[in-house]
Amino acid sequence: MSSAWTRRETAEFLGCTPAGLRALERRGCAPPLFRVGRLVRYRPEVVRRWVEEQNSEAAQTPGARDAKVELRADCIEPPANIDGGCE
Numbered sequence: 001m002s003s004a005w006t007r008r009e010t011a012e013f014l015g016c017t018p019a020g021l022r023a024l025e026r027r028g029c030a031p032p033l034f035r036v037g038r039l040v041r042y043r044p045e046v047v048r049r050w051v052e053e054q055n056s057e058a059a060q061t062p063g064a065r066d067a068k069v070e071l072r073a074d075c076i077e078p079p080a081n082i083d084g085g086c087e
Contacts, residue, residue, distance in 0.1 A: 004034075004036075004041035004042060004043055004044075005041065005042045005043075005044055005047065006039075006040075006041065006042075007021055007022065007040050007042075009042075010031065010042040010047055013044075013047060014031075014047070014051070025040075031046060031047045031050035031051075032046055032050065
């Protein structure tokens, strides 16, 4: 198992800011996280799976905005539209 990511590392992977990721967390729309005391951490394999699930759901939703996230070799391209909330 790889080491856990911080909120900053996860936000960078997702192509958003830590504040944007925090906003998604408050709305219940962020990848699953865990805490070590007060510290928020993400498991990289869980975040990658979450991105794939988001892409699958977006592809199956008629009329959905183009929210697909494409993986690069080393990371992930920024989402086409990150301000769309939790649809």
